[in-house]
Every structure is written in structure tokens, then in C-alpha cells.
Amino acid sequence: MTSQENKVQSLSGTPTTSLPAVSVLIVDDEPGMRNFLVKALAKRFALVESADSIETAEEIRKRCHFDLLICDIKLPGRSGIEWHEAIRESERRSDIIFMTAYADLETAIEALRAGASDFILKPFRLEQMTTAIDRCLERRLLARENFVLRREVNSVFSSGSAMLGESPAIKDVDEIIRRVAPTPSAVLIEGESGTGKELAARALHQYSGRSGAFVPVNCGAIAAEILESELFGHTKGAFTGAQKARDGLFTFANGGTLFLDEIGEMPLGMQAKLLRVLELKAVRPVGGEQEVSVDVRIVAATNRNLEEEVKEGRFREDLYYRLNVLTLTLPPLRDRSEDISTLVHNFSRKLSQELGLPPVPFAHEDLQAMAKYSWPGNIRELKNFVERCILLGRLPIDSFPESHKVREISSPLPLQERGFPDDWPLDEVEKHHILQVLAAYQGNKSAAARQLGISRKTLDRKLQAWDETRPE
Known part of the structure; x- marks a missing residue:
């Protein structure tokens, strides 16, 4: 040796x-x-x-x-x-x-x-x-994560809209995002869990023109005792286990956007330190003596009512007003049901590619049924539902809990209850039965094919053989 x-x-x-x-x-x-x-x-x-x-x-x-x-x-x-x-x-x-x-x-x-x-x-x-x-x-x-995130964000924004949908509520959100994105002002995003708060934060960063990275951090998922180190970094030997110096998330987000998700979960002691950083625009690593200037745009999000949290003493009033320069409230999915069709088709296309499985055809009445559901889990629940449909190869609409239906979801249209003459050949019985099911679904071939247990291609072939044309 x-x-x-x-x-x-x-x-x-x-x-x-x-x-x-x-x-x-x-x-x-x-x-x-x-x-x-x-x-x-x-x-x-x-x-x-x-x-x-x-x-x-x-x-x-x-x-x-x-x-x-x-x-x-x-x-x-x-x-x-x-x-x-x-x-x-x-x-x-x-x-x-x-x-x-x-x-x-x-x-x-x-x-x-x-x-x-x-x-x-x-x-x-x-x-x-x-x-x-x-x-x-x-x-x-970090470079790979940023590449993936930029690719995902660019695919979302290729449509020219910050938020996907055509409802008046989401159009208002889109307009506000575009207006405030180029400014350095802090933004507080409020909304129920699953409404797309992180997507809105990414949209703010995407349209801001800032050259730095978008760095998300879930304040509720990091233990209180290490949150300061995660945000501000630490020097070597600053605490037990700190074997080397490490930059914090503020440093990684320098020149870009730091997204503080679930800001309402942040401990009070940490809130005071965050306020100081926002005021001085500088961070001091744990164990360090010098402050380092940072240029970071802050976007915070919460599903809590921070105004009530301030009254209850669980959130600092000064930090609340520092973050609440502009509040962006995301509507729940039940208030934008007209966007469900767009979201479903978008999720179906992307998820089928990711899973390597064929997309499930969604008939008009399927989308109508989804629009009548209240979606307590909002967009996240809808995405999970579409993924489940693709995995099963069918639509388990009957799995919606009754307690969460806004209106009763109608069952498939009943077929006429009649038999066929005994002297009809089997081909003629099949033809009349298929046409009867197609009529019951008002000409919707996809829905009729699912009811019959055959593929859409098989149904088209049979209709062509009978010289029957039906509208979609």
C-alpha cells in the first residue's frame, strides 16, 4: 500500500x-x-x-x-x-x-x-x-429536479393560461396571477386542500421572469427543530451532526421564488426569524456570524384562515401583514364544475402516458355525473379518480359517496322492456338490441359500447355493416 x-x-x-x-x-x-x-x-x-x-x-x-x-x-x-x-x-x-x-x-x-x-x-x-x-x-x-419542474410547468403553460379552465372564477385567478407575477411583492395563496395552490405559485414564478429557481418547502412536513437550518442553512459544527456547512433553501432560491406551503404550520419562534429575513432581505446560517443578502420572492400558501389564527395567537400578526400584500383565493372544484371536462381530459392524456396504459373514453354523461359530484378533495381527488379509471380500464362512477353528491347522479337510461319475436334470427336480435342501447344513450357510441361490453371499433364496424350512422 x-x-x-x-x-x-x-x-x-x-x-x-x-x-x-x-x-x-x-x-x-x-x-x-x-x-x-x-x-x-x-x-x-x-x-x-x-x-x-x-x-x-x-x-x-x-x-x-x-x-x-x-x-x-x-x-x-x-x-x-x-x-x-x-x-x-x-x-x-x-x-x-x-x-x-x-x-x-x-x-x-x-x-x-x-x-x-x-x-x-x-x-x-x-x-x-x-x-x-x-x-x-x-x-x-437539484438541477434534475429543476429541469423536470420546468418541463412540467412549461407543458401546463403552453396553452397560454396560468390556470387550466374556462370558469369565471379561475379566469379571475389567471388574470391576477398575470398582473402581479412580474412584481417582487409577496403573495399569500388561500384555498382548500387540493385546489392547486402550488400550481398557482409555480405560475407566479413562471410569469415573473425571475432567473432563479422555484423552490417549494412544506412548512408542516419539516420538524420544528430543523426548520431554521433547512431555510437558512448552517455552518459546520453548528449543532450535533452538522459535519459540514450547508446552504439553506433561501440560498437555493436566490434570484427566484421560495414557496412556503402550509405557512400556518410554522412554529411561532420560527415566524419571528422569518419576519426578520423578509425585512432585511438577508439570512444568517445557524451557527454563523455574518448575514448573507438574498433576493427571493416569497409566495406562501395555507388552507387555514390566518386571520383567525392571528386572533387565536397561533400566528404572528406582523408576519401575517408582511405576507398578505396580496391574497389569491383559489376556488374549490365544486364552484367551477364547468372546468371538470377540461381537467379530466388533461389528466387523462398525461396519466395514460405516464402509466403506459390506454386512456379511458369519457362520455358526455360521464362528465355530467362528475360535474354533479362535490369533490371534497378538489383537483387532487379528481386527478386520483382519473388515474384509478385508467388503471381499471373503466369508470367507477358508482363509487362516489352519496354524502358528497351535490345532486343525485342519474343512472344509465333504462332500456325498453320488451322481448323479440321467437322467429327472429340471432343477427336480427343483436342488431335491434344494439340500436336500442344506442338510442337509449342518445347516440353516444362510447357510452353504448361500454354498456354492451364491446369496443367502440366493434360497434362502428357493426353499424357500418348495417349502414347505420349515428351522431356522437
């Missing part, structure tokens, strides 16, 4: 949490260093491979993509900084940590300009390497 390995191993800490989905490629011309890093990192990652040169590394990369490359700068042949295939590749970009025992300031600057995610001097401790890896993976995860 080399002296470098002895130093690394003797000072190594406990391996951090396993991350099995990550692949790592180590490039170093020293066999001892390669073997040590492979052995140490194989405990954390599903795939760890090594190479002794850029040329060998490129051969390995042709058959497998690696999330992280750990590369020595001084190598036989091309140096790590000259590894243009990995550095400049845009479609399969990997994070790169450069290592070197011969570094000076100029080399470090050159490595960072080349696209290095981090830079480590040899000899190093394993703890330094794992810390650098964690930083890379955290940034990569």
Missing part, C-alpha cells in the same frame, strides 16, 4: 449513505490510488470503474454513461484538463472532480474553467473526497 493510500485510509471517516443509482469512473495512472478509491466508493455506489488513461476511459464511456468522473490532471498522454470529450459533451454531461499533486493557483483556475465540478489536492483524506462527491450529487439532483 502506498504512502498516499495510508494517509487517505488512516484519516477516512464513516461512509455516508449509500447512493446505488450513481455510477463513477476513476481515472488515475497510479494503481494504488485507483484500487483504493474503487474499493472505498464501491460501498456507496452501484457501479465504480477505473482507467489509467484518458484513452482507456473513453473506451469505457462508449459502453456506459457515468454520472461522476474522478480524474487526475497529470496523466500519460493527454492530461485531465484536455479530456474534451467529457468536458464539452452536452447530451451526456458528467460531473468531474479533478485531482492533482502538482497544483498551483493557475492550474486550479484552469481546471475550473475547463468545467470541473470540484478540485482536490493530493494527498487528501477520504472525507474530503466524499464531501466533494456529495456536493456534486446534490447540485446534480
Whole structure:
């Protein structure tokens, strides 16, 4: 074992949490260093491979993509900084940590300009390497999440509307969002659970033109004792378990929007600290001495009546007025039933793609039945219902609880109760029965096909054979 390995191993800490989905490629011309890093990192990652040169590394990369490359700068042949295939590749970009025992300031600057995610001097401790890896993976995860969120948001806003629907209530919400989005003012979004408060917050960010990220945080889902650290960050050693410094969500949202969901769940002590940050536009990490300026637009949301919470002493009055520059109230789904058809078809299209299953055809009377239901869980309940329909391949409308029906959902139209003459051939009985069911459903082929237990295509084929045409 080399002296470098002895130093690394003797000072190594406990391996951090396993991350099995990550692949790592180590490039170093020293066999001892390669073997040590492979052995140490194989405990954390599903795939760890090594190479002794850029040329060998490129051969390995042709058959497998690696999330992280750990590369020595001084190598036989091309140096790590000259590894243009990995550095400049845009479609399969990997994070790169450069290592070197011969570094000076100029080399470090050159490595960072080349696209290095981090830079480590040899000899190093394993703890330094794992810390650098964690930083890379955290940034990569955040970048992936932001990409997915932007794609989802862009798909929603491609229709040109901030909120999906044509009802007067949602049109008013859409107009307010577009008007206030470009301003830096705080917005308080109120509404029942499941009405789309986070979607409205994303719309405010989307139309704000802010270059930073949209960072959501559920104040009720984070333990009170760590909420301050999550929001403002902490320094190394600030509390037990703080083995390294960490930025808070305010820092991640710098230049963008911080969405404080369920703000009514925030403890009173934390409310006072949040108020100070909003007033000074600066955060002080837990354990830190200096404040760091931040440019963050605050959007808060709650399903509680904060005015009543203030009267009961459960929410600070000064923070309430600081957040309540503008209140955006989202209507419950029962008050915008005319939007159900649009929402159902939108959910059906997206969910069928995600699940890899064919969409369920929704007949006019199906949508009418949905419009008569009160949807106590609002849009979230509607989306879950559509997903259940796709999974079952049918519409379990009879599963709606009676207590939540606004009006009684009508059952399928009754068919005439009559038989057919005994001397009719079977084909003639089938034809008259199908036409009778089609008439009962007022020509709706999709609904009639479901009632008959056949596909829409089969029904169309039979009608064509009988030279029968019926309206949709």
C-alpha cells in the first residue's frame, strides 16, 4: 500500500449513505490510488470503474454513461484538463472532480474553467473526497429536479393560461396571477386542500421572469427543530451532526421564488426569524456570524384562515401583514364544475402516458355525473379518480359517496322492456338490441359500447355493416 493510500485510509471517516443509482469512473495512472478509491466508493455506489488513461476511459464511456468522473490532471498522454470529450459533451454531461499533486493557483483556475465540478489536492483524506462527491450529487439532483419542474410547468403553460379552465372564477385567478407575477411583492395563496395552490405559485414564478429557481418547502412536513437550518442553512459544527456547512433553501432560491406551503404550520419562534429575513432581505446560517443578502420572492400558501389564527395567537400578526400584500383565493372544484371536462381530459392524456396504459373514453354523461359530484378533495381527488379509471380500464362512477353528491347522479337510461319475436334470427336480435342501447344513450357510441361490453371499433364496424350512422 502506498504512502498516499495510508494517509487517505488512516484519516477516512464513516461512509455516508449509500447512493446505488450513481455510477463513477476513476481515472488515475497510479494503481494504488485507483484500487483504493474503487474499493472505498464501491460501498456507496452501484457501479465504480477505473482507467489509467484518458484513452482507456473513453473506451469505457462508449459502453456506459457515468454520472461522476474522478480524474487526475497529470496523466500519460493527454492530461485531465484536455479530456474534451467529457468536458464539452452536452447530451451526456458528467460531473468531474479533478485531482492533482502538482497544483498551483493557475492550474486550479484552469481546471475550473475547463468545467470541473470540484478540485482536490493530493494527498487528501477520504472525507474530503466524499464531501466533494456529495456536493456534486446534490447540485446534480437539484438541477434534475429543476429541469423536470420546468418541463412540467412549461407543458401546463403552453396553452397560454396560468390556470387550466374556462370558469369565471379561475379566469379571475389567471388574470391576477398575470398582473402581479412580474412584481417582487409577496403573495399569500388561500384555498382548500387540493385546489392547486402550488400550481398557482409555480405560475407566479413562471410569469415573473425571475432567473432563479422555484423552490417549494412544506412548512408542516419539516420538524420544528430543523426548520431554521433547512431555510437558512448552517455552518459546520453548528449543532450535533452538522459535519459540514450547508446552504439553506433561501440560498437555493436566490434570484427566484421560495414557496412556503402550509405557512400556518410554522412554529411561532420560527415566524419571528422569518419576519426578520423578509425585512432585511438577508439570512444568517445557524451557527454563523455574518448575514448573507438574498433576493427571493416569497409566495406562501395555507388552507387555514390566518386571520383567525392571528386572533387565536397561533400566528404572528406582523408576519401575517408582511405576507398578505396580496391574497389569491383559489376556488374549490365544486364552484367551477364547468372546468371538470377540461381537467379530466388533461389528466387523462398525461396519466395514460405516464402509466403506459390506454386512456379511458369519457362520455358526455360521464362528465355530467362528475360535474354533479362535490369533490371534497378538489383537483387532487379528481386527478386520483382519473388515474384509478385508467388503471381499471373503466369508470367507477358508482363509487362516489352519496354524502358528497351535490345532486343525485342519474343512472344509465333504462332500456325498453320488451322481448323479440321467437322467429327472429340471432343477427336480427343483436342488431335491434344494439340500436336500442344506442338510442337509449342518445347516440353516444362510447357510452353504448361500454354498456354492451364491446369496443367502440366493434360497434362502428357493426353499424357500418348495417349502414347505420349515428351522431356522437
